[in-house]
Structure formats: C-alpha cells, structure tokens
Amino acid sequence: MSKRDKSTTASMDMTTGSIPIKILKFSIPLMLAQILEVLFNMSDVAVVGKFSSYEALGAVGSTSLLVTLFTGFLIGMGCGVNVRAAQQLGAGQRENVRKTIHTSFLLCLFVGFTAMLLCIAGAKFFLSLMNTKPELIDGATAYLMIYLCGSPALALYNFGNGVLSAVGDTKRPLIYLSISGIINIVLNLFFVIVCRLGVIGVAIASIIAQYISATLIIRFLLKTYGSYGLRMKDIAIDRDAAAAVLRIGVPAAIQYSLFAIANICIQTSINSFSHVVVEGNSAATNADSLIYDMMAAFYTACTSFIAQNLGARKKERVLRTFFITLAYSFLMGLVLGVALFIFQRPFLLLFTSDDAVIHYGQIRIGVMAFVYCVSAFMDNATAAARGIGKSVMPTIIVVMGSVVFRIIWLLTVFAYFKTLQSLYLIYVISWTLTAIAGNIYFAYHYRRI
Numbered sequence: 011m012s013k014r015d016k017s018t019t020a021s022m023d024m025t026t027g028s029i030p031i032k033i034l035k036f037s038i039p040l041m042l043a044q045i046l047e048v049l050f051n052m053s054d055v056a057v058v059g060k061f062s063s064y065e066a067l068g069a070v071g072s073t074s075l076l077v078t079l080f081t082g083f084l085i086g087m088g089c090g091v092n093v094r095a096a097q098q099l100g101a102g103q104r105e106n107v108r109k110t111i112h113t114s115f116l117l118c119l120f121v122g123f124t125a126m127l128l129c130i131a132g133a134k135f136f137l138s139l140m141n142t143k144p145e146l147i148d149g150a151t152a153y154l155m156i157y158l159c160g161s162p163a164l165a166l167y168n169f170g171n172g173v174l175s176a177v178g179d180t181k182r183p184l185i186y187l188s189i190s191g192i193i194n195i196v197l198n199l200f201f202v203i204v205c206r207l208g209v210i211g212v213a214i215a216s217i218i219a220q221y222i223s224a225t226l227i228i229r230f231l232l233k234t235y236g237s238y239g240l241r242m243k244d245i246a247i248d249r250d251a252a253a254a255v256l257r258i259g260v261p262a263a264i265q266y267s268l269f270a271i272a273n274i275c276i277q278t279s280i281n282s283f284s285h286v287v288v289e290g291n292s293a294a295t296n297a298d299s300l301i302y303d304m305m306a307a308f309y310t311a312c313t314s315f316i317a318q319n320l321g322a323r324k325k326e327r328v329l330r331t332f333f334i335t336l337a338y339s340f341l342m343g344l345v346l347g348v349a350l351f352i353f354q355r356p357f358l359l360l361f362t363s364d365d366a367v368i369h370y371g372q373i374r375i376g377v378m379a380f381v382y383c384v385s386a387f388m389d390n391a392t393a394a395a396r397g398i399g400k401s402v403m404p405t406i407i408v409v410m411g412s413v414v415f416r417i418i419w420l421l422t423v424f425a426y427f428k429t430l431q432s433l434y435l436i437y438v439i440s441w442t443l444t445a446i447a448g449n450i451y452f453a454y455h456y457r458r459i
Contacts (some may be wrong), residue, residue: 022178024318025100029330033315033338037307039180043171044303046187055296056361057198057212066208067362068285069149071292072142073157074299075274076133080125080158082266087118088168090259092310093317093396094251095176095238100321104237106251111173111231112244113251115166117259122165129158140274141281143288153209160217163224170227173238175314186226194219258396261405265392268405272413275420279433287430290370293361297375301346301382308339308386309393316397325459328398332452336390343383351379373430381438388412388441391448400455404448411444 022036058066091114098106134151142150171183194215201211231240280291312335319327350357358371388408395404419436426432 024096024178024315025322025324025327029315029327030334033308033311033331033334036178036180036314037311037338039184040175040310041304041307043180043184043187044307045300046184046191047303055292057202058209066149068143068289068292069146069209070153070212071289071295072137072140072146072150072277072281073154074292074295075270075277076129076136076140076154077157079267079270079274080129080161081164082270083121083125083263084118084161084165084168086261086263086266087114087121087165087255087259088172089262089313089396090114090255090257090401091118091169091172092176093258093313093399093401094254095173096314096317096397097321097399099176099238100318103321107237108244109248109251110255111238111240112246113248114169114172114255115240115245116247117252117255118165118169119162121263122162125165126158126161129161130155133158140278143281143285145285146288149209153213156210156213157216160220163217163220166224166228167220170224170231173231174227175310176317177236177238178314182230183227186223186230189226190219190223193222258399258401261401262396265405265408268409268413272416275417276433276436279420279424280430283430286364286366287370289362289364290358290367290372291374293358293367294371294374294378296361297350297357298378298382301343301350302385304346305339305342305382305386305389308335308342309389311335312390312393313397316394317399320398320459325456328459329456331397332390332394332456335393336386339386339390340383343386347379347382350375354379370430374434377431377434378437381441384438384445385441387445388448391445391452394452395448395455398452398455398459400451403451407447407451408444411447412440415440415443 022032024032024036055067055070058070091110094110094114095107098104098110133154134147137147137150137154167183174180174182197215197218198212201207201215205211207214228240231238232242234240281288312331315331315335316328319325319331354372354375355368357375358368362368362371388411392404392408395401416436419439420433424433424436
C-alpha cells in the first residue's frame with residue numbers, strides 16, 4: 011500500500027505485526043458498528059412494542075427473516091468485494107484494486123435495486139407463505155415494503171464497508187453508523203409517538219438512516235485518493251474483475267439467503283402457535299442478531315486477514331488468523347449467551363411488558379443462551395474458506411447442514427413432538443454438523459496452498 015493510500019484512511023497492514031492485537035483493533039470498531047446495525051431493527055421493535063401495540067410488535071417481528079433473506083444478497087456481495095480487494099492489496103496489485111472497486115460499485119447497486127423491486131412486488135405473497143397471522147399481515151406487508159426500499163442504500167453501504175474492511179479501516183463505518191443510528195432512533199420516536207404512524211413510521215425512519223449511512227461512506231470513497239478511492243469517471247464493468255468478485259460474492263449471497271429461507275421455515279413453524287408465542291419469539295430473537303453480529307466481527311477479520319496474507323504469500327499467518335478468530339468468536343458467543351441467560355427478563359422488558367409474551371421469550375432464551383458459541387466453529391470455517399478464495403463449496407456445505415437438514419428436522423422431529431424446545435434444538439444440531447464438514451474442507455485446502 012502506498013504512502014498516499016495510507017494517508018487517506020486509517021488503514022492497517024494485516025501482513026505484519028501481532029495478529030491477536032491487530033485482530034482486536036480491527037474487530038472492536040466493527041463490532042460496535044454491527045451493534046448499531048442491529049439497533050436499527052431493535053429500535054423499531056422496541057418503539058412499536060412500547061408505544062404502539064402488540065399487533066405492531068408482531069408485525070415488525072414477522073418480517074425479520076424476510077429482511078435477512080433480501081439483505082443477505084447485499085451482504086454477500088460486500089463479502090466478495092472485501093475478499094478480492096484484500097487479496098489484491100496484500101499482493102500490491104493497485105491497478106487491479108481500482109478495477110475491482112469500480113466494477114463492484116455497479117454490481118452491488120444492481121443487486122440492491124433488484125432486491126427492492128422483488129420485495130415491492132411480492133411482499134404480501136412471501137409473508138403469506140410464512141403463515142403470518144391475518145391480524146399481523148397488513149402491518150407486516152407495509153413495514154417490509156417500505157423498509158426494503160432502502161435496499162439500494164444498504165447495497166452501497168455494504169460495498170463501502172467491504173472496501174474499507176479490506177484495507178483495515180473499521181473505525182470510519184462505525185462513525186457513519188453512529189450518526190445514522192442516532193437519527194434512526196430519534197425519528198422512530200418522532201414518527202411513532204408524535205405522528206402515530208406505527209409500523210410505517212419505524213420503517214420510514216429506518217430507510218432514512220440507511221440512505222444517510224450510504225451517502226456518508228460513498229462520499230468518503232469519492233474523496234479518497236488511494237488505489238481504493240472511487241472515481242465517477244472510472245465506474246465501469248471490467249469483465250475479469252466482475253467474474254472474480256461474483257465467484258466469491260454470489261455463493262456468499264446465496265448462502266446468506268438460503269440460510270434465511272431455512273429460518274423462514276422455522277418461523278413458519280412458530281407461526282403455527284398462538285400470536286403470544288409469535289410475539290415472545292420475536293422479542294427473544296432480537297438477542298440472536300445482537301450476539302451473532304458481535305461474533306461476526308471476528309469472521310470479517312478472519313476473511314480480511316487471511317485474504318491479505320494469502321496475497322502476500324504468508325501461509326503461517328493464515329493458519330494463526332484462523333485459530334485466533336475462532337477463539338475470539340467462541341468466547342464472545344459464550345460470554346454474551348451467559349449474560350443473556352442471567353438478564354433475560356430485563357432484556358425482554360425492553361420490547362414488551364406482557365407477562366405471557368415474556369414467558370415464551372424466556373423459553374427460547376433458555377434453550378439458545380448456551381449454544382450461540384457453537385456457531386463460531388461453523389461460521390469461522392466458512393469465513394476462512396472465503397479468505398483463501400473458496401466460496402462455492404462452503405455454500406454447499408452450509409446449505410446441506412443448515413438448510414436441508416433443518417427442513418428434514420421440521421418435517422420429522424418437530425412434526426412429531428410439536429414443542430418449542432424440539433424446534434429450538436434445531437439450531438445447535440445443524441451448527442455442529444455444518445461445522446464438522448466446514449472445518450475439514452478448510453483444513454484440506456489450507457494444506458494445498
């Protein structure tokens with residue numbers, strides 16, 4: 011990386027120095043940024059739960075998996091940008107970095123608009139497939155259609171975040187999300203309490219915040235003079251760069267989305283219970299996003315560090331990165347899970363005051379709190395495989411272990427017992443099976459580097 015590159019952003023050379031310390035420096039700002047992203051949706055749920063109605067709470071909660079489905083494509087494309095740019099930066103290929111970034115800008119924007127149009131056209135249909143309660147479906151449809159009008163902004167933000175993560179700058183996205191997150195919460199309160207717009211109000215607040223964060227990160231890249239700066243005159247599709255990004259991004263996008271489809275099947279099963287169970291589950295699942303995204307900061311570090319060191323041909327640092335990020339993410343999941351179990355009632359009171367809703371939320375937390383850490387073995391292996399440029403097979407492994415297996419479980423074990431506990435156990439079992447296959451795959455290809 012040139013001196014001029016380094017002067018434009020708080021970049022990090024991932025190919026030298028202490029790996030544990032640099033991973034923490036990289037991950038902590040990213041972790042805080044992930045928390046702020048979760049707060050976008052959590053503030054929606056909290057505000058409608060406290061100041062609107064239980065039906066509004068259930069409507070917003072019913073959309074969470076569909077939001078994950080559509081935004082999974084955007085996250086996957088950002089992952090493709092991150093891996094390719096990090097590898098080229100590690101190898102010192104500045105011209106290829108420039109082509110990758112300008113090509114990826116158009117690719118991500120296209121995916122963002124496509125997700126928005128699909129949602130507008132099929133929101134009610136998708137919610138109906140999930141057996142969304144009749145009393146919730148109108149509010150859920152309105153929220154989903156408005157919220158995903160922000161898909162182009164989410165696509166551009168994930169593009170920019172992928173670029174900055176590739177160069178080791180995780181502080182700037184944190185600043186931008188802090189600004190937009192505060193605006194989001196203030197607008198939530200204004201639209202719901204003052205304007206009494208309910209689910210429509212929180213959806214409008216969210217997309218305003220999304221466009222603000224996207225504008226800030228793209229504005230910074232336009233002002234950056236390094237090889238990863240964005241120039242309007244250079245925005246064009248380079249076939250080789252597009253192919254390289256899509257080889258990583260498309261399988262990653264498919265994985266995120268198919269994973270959401272498996273969870274949609276689980277949500278459909280939850281929707282077969284009473285609306286109180288649905289609302290309790292919706293409140294408790296806010297912990298999932300919070301804990302997963304805190305752990306995910308280390309997966310991003312795993313991919314970025316491995317990609318840069320692979321480009322620099324430092325194989326021993328690739329393996330050390332794998333084990334260090336695995337240890338960090340496992341400990342994060344364990345500590346947060348235990349904390350959630352201890353403070354489960356105060357956590358649920360953030361979203362609802364109804365004792366029955368809290369009771370069913372506690373059932374979910376009781377099963378999930380001690381198993382979040384198990385997912386680290388699966389997700390870290392997938393991130394490491396992407397870092398060495400392997401994306402197709404990890405996607406197949408995740409699809410088989412965490413999608414196909416879950417559907418089989420729902421049709422057999424859950425269909426027999428019909429209990430919430432038998433439904434929630436699906437997570438830890440599928441994570442374990444997927445982790446075994448994923449780690450074997452990474453170990454095999456690491457030896458072939």
